[in-house]
Amino acid sequence: xxxxxxxYQNYSEQNKIEMIDFYNEASEDYEFWSNDxxxxxxxxxPFKTNxxxxxxxxxQMNAQVIKCLNIKDTKNRLVDLGCGMGGTMRYALKQxxxxxxxxxxxxxxxxxxxxNLLKGKNGxxxxxxxxxxxxxxxxxxxxVAVESFCHSGHGENSLKEAHRILKPAGRLxxxxxxxxxxxxxxxxxxxxxxKSLCDHWSLEKLxxxxxxxxxxxxxxxxxxxxxDVSFRVAPSVLHVPFAIAGxxxxxxxxxxxxxxxxxxxxxxxxxxxxTGLHMKSFGYYIISATK
Ligand SMILES: C[S@@+](CC[C@H](N)C(=O)[O-])C[C@H]1O[C@@H](n2cnc3c(N)ncnc32)[C@H](O)[C@@H]1O
Numbered sequence: 001x002x003x004x005x006x007x008y009q010n011y012s013e014q015n016k017i018e019m020i021d022f023y024n025e026a027s028e029d030y031e032f033w034s035n036d037x038x039x040x041x042x043x044x045x046p047f048k049t050n051x052x053x054x055x056x057x058x059x060q061m062n063a064q065v066i067k068c069l070n071i072k073d074t075k076n077r078l079v080d081l082g083c084g085m086g087g088t089m090r091y092a093l094k095q096x097x098x099x100x101x102x103x104x105x106x107x108x109x110x111x112x113x114x115x116n117l118l119k120g121k122n123g124x125x126x127x128x129x130x131x132x133x134x135x136x137x138x139x140x141x142x143x144v145a146v147e148s149f150c151h152s153g154h155g156e157n158s159l160k161e162a163h164r165i166l167k168p169a170g171r172l173x174x175x176x177x178x179x180x181x182x183x184x185x186x187x188x189x190x191x192x193x194x195k196s197l198c199d200h201w202s203l204e205k206l207x208x209x210x211x212x213x214x215x216x217x218x219x220x221x222x223x224x225x226x227x228d229v230s231f232r233v234a235p236s237v238l239h240v241p242f243a244i245a246g247x248x249x250x251x252x253x254x255x256x257x258x259x260x261x262x263x264x265x266x267x268x269x270x271x272x273x274x275t276g277l278h279m280k281s282f283g284y285y286i287i288s289a290t291k
Contacts, residue, residue, distance in 0.1 A: 012153070012204055016106070019151050019202035023107035025261035027085060032247045034058050037085035037117065040147045040175065041284065042236030043229065051235045054243075058236065061146070061175060062091035064229075068173040068288040069142040071096055076141045079104070081130035081162060082148020086114040089123045099142075102135075104128035131157040135165045145174045153204030154178070156215050163219045166291040172221065174287045175229075177272075178209040181281060190278040197275045200268030209285050221289035230276075233284040240273045 030039050034055050042057025043049070043064050049056045065088065069078070076099050080089050083103025092099055101123035105111060114125040128134060130145070131152055143166055149158045154176070162172050179186075179194075183205070186194060198205060209226050216224050244266050251258050258266075275282050 015151075015202055015204050020106050022202050022261050022264065023084075023105070024109040025259055026265040027107060027109050027113070029247065029262050029265060030085065032250070033243055034087065036087050036090070037114075038062065038087035039084035040087075041233045043232045044235040045232070054236060054239050058087070059091060061233075061236075062088045063095075064286060065144050065146060065173050065175050066092050066095060068225075068286060069144070069171045071099070071142065073098055075100070077139065078102070078142040078144070079135070079140045079165065081143060081145040081158070082151065083110070083114065083125055084148075085110055086118055086123065086125055088144060088146055089125075090117060090121065093118075093121050093123055099123075102126065102140075104130050104133060131155070131161055133161060133165060137164050138167045140165050141167055141170050143170065143172045145172075145176070147176050149174060150176050150203045150206055154207035154212060155204070159212070159215050159219055163221065163291060168291055170291045172216075172289050172291070174212070175285070176287075177206060177275070177282055177284050178212065179206050179281065180208065180283050182208065186281050187278075190275070190281040193271050193274040193278065194282070197268060197271040200264050200271055206282075209283070209287065212287055216287075216289045221291060223288075223290040225288045227286045227288075228283050229286050230279065230283040234276070237273055237276045240269045244269060 030037055036055055036059065038058035040058065040061055042054060043061040044051055044057050045060060049060045078092060078099050078101045080103040083089055083105050086103050089101040089103050093101055099122065103125040105125060106129060111125050111127045143162045152158050166172060213224055213226055
């Protein structure tokens with residue numbers, strides 16, 4: 001049992017090192033995915049978002065996440081736990097003038113470039129681990145985690161830290177892919193695509209949405225809402241093959257080689273699409289809760 005725990009710790013540490021390297025080298029590629037550097041999937045609303053315009057769906061995901069925060073017109077301290085290039089922060093700052101936004105990431109590239117994109121705005125990106133930040137307890141009104149907690153395997157530590165830094169009545173919103181059943185119950189095809197996805201995108205593992213709900217309850221969160229938005233997200237996932245083909249073509253036409261990390265990212269995107277097709281095993285959820 002002890003050796004098993006140590007093995008997992010080593011795996012987790014190795015995964016973190018690979019994840020940081022991945023984002024330092026491949027973050028710039030995301031400009032191809034999103035002009036606004038959104039590093040997540042989108043949210044489709046018929047007759048509102050154009051399914052052929054990726055960024056309109058990606059920004060709609062930001063809108064949906066922020067809507068769940070129930071931001072009023074008083075001062076609101078927001079933290080983005082795993083903020084990437086700050087896409088969600090910039091969207092929130094544009095919508096609300098009363099927000100002060102903090103983002104955390106472990107990638108130096110994202111800290112530097114993300115802060116450049118935030119110049120003149122009421123936000124800052126810090127190099128911090130969302131599992132163990134230096135923020136004071138009870139200091140934020142809002143916390144979001146968009147496709148970021150999966151890198152730490154949707155672990156309890158991430159939820160615990162979010163709970164610690166949120167003020168009483170503060171809101172947490174998580175948008176991510178989750179398992180619908182235990183990983184041991186996956187069929188061969190689902191298991192293969194899931195393992196390949198984790199490997200290529202440096203995800204420690206995914207958890208079930210029911211595990212997250214249970215942990216949020218144990219931590220003392222209230223008003224927990226778990227919403228399956230898989231069908232809303234699907235149109236943006238279908239952009240993946242076209243985005244991959246376009247990215248490769250652009251590199252070929254400019255006689256530029258493709259970095260190892262970029263290739264890894266492209267393969268990860270492909271496995272995300274394959275994983276998403278196993279709809280009985282995986283789903284995309286927006287989970288919100290109040291401290
Ligand atoms: C797929 S990106 C999503 C970025 C952003 N939330 C978005 O939607 O554009 C995942 C992000 O999580 C960050 N991340 C992963 N593990 C982290 C950790 N332990 N502490 C802080 N950030 C982390 C990565 O650096 C990256 O910025």
